[in-house]
Amino acid sequence: MTVNGIDIASYQSTDYSTSGLDFVLVKATEGSSYVNPKHAAQVATGRAHGLVVGHYHFARPGSMTAQADYFLAHCGAQAGDVLAFDWEDTGVPGADKDAWLRHVQAKAPEHRVILYCNRDFWLHRDSTSFCADGLWIADPSAPEGHPRVEHPWLFHQYSSAGGLDRNVGNFASPGALRAWAGKGPAPRYEPFPGAGWFTLGRRSPIVAAMHDRLVAAGCDHYTSTADKDVIGSGDVASYEAWQRKYNAAHHKGWTGSALKWPPGKETWDALHVPNV
Structure with missing residues (x-):
């Protein structure tokens, strides 16, 4: 939970x-x-x-x-x-x-x-x-x-x-x-939980789902799949790789902190982390 x-x-x-x-x-x-x-x-x-x-x-x-x-x-x-x-x-x-x-x-x-x-x-x-x-x-x-x-x-x-x-x-x-x-169906993709949510050591099924999506997107900088539901250094490296990839593909022109952890809403929404 x-x-x-x-x-x-x-x-x-x-x-x-x-x-x-x-x-x-x-x-x-x-x-x-x-x-x-x-x-x-x-x-x-x-x-x-x-x-x-x-x-x-x-x-x-x-x-x-x-x-x-x-x-x-x-x-x-x-x-x-x-x-x-x-x-x-x-x-x-x-x-x-x-x-x-x-x-x-x-x-x-x-x-x-x-x-x-x-x-x-x-x-x-x-x-x-x-x-x-x-x-x-x-x-x-x-x-x-x-x-x-x-x-x-x-x-x-x-x-x-x-x-x-x-x-x-x-x-x-x-x-x-x-x-x-809201008495409605669950969203298809996990809504952006806010930058402050992404703290090292947080355990959540969302983290495991993010892990799988980053691997699928070709941004796999993980050294292990153990505890993949816990935010660690592999998540940071992999997500920063995803931000660089998204930046280049969409000609955003981001530099510096815009390419660093934690995730932002735009790249999170584009990653399509499935709702868990």
């Missing part, structure tokens, strides 16, 4: 760091009378940096229909945004959880709708295993990406260190997450 994100609320900054992130889940509303005053600005930061955006509602005892409608009226969801129900209040029974999720699915069928809860709620308070389009499970005592639940999960909130909730998504790539969130 290579899809990383955070979830934030009003006590976090509006200009939070997005380095290394693929998604952000922002608190929008609570009950039927509270709106996060930083929600719009926090969402705007995520959008500006190309993150998949989600909005969540912190449920309180009361009418689930009223709370769901209040959430939908204030979250400002756009195409491709994820909608989430935050189930933490012990006064909200499982039946109400199901009611909120089903109401939002019916009112916003173009969006993915998911359930957030901790492991105790999922194992001891839930009785239906209903989580709409997927489960976002909080289990900070478990290793990253290994929450202690048997049910399939989409997001794992694995750490709250430093006052920031960190999450990992159970998706093969950022492109796969974006395709899922």
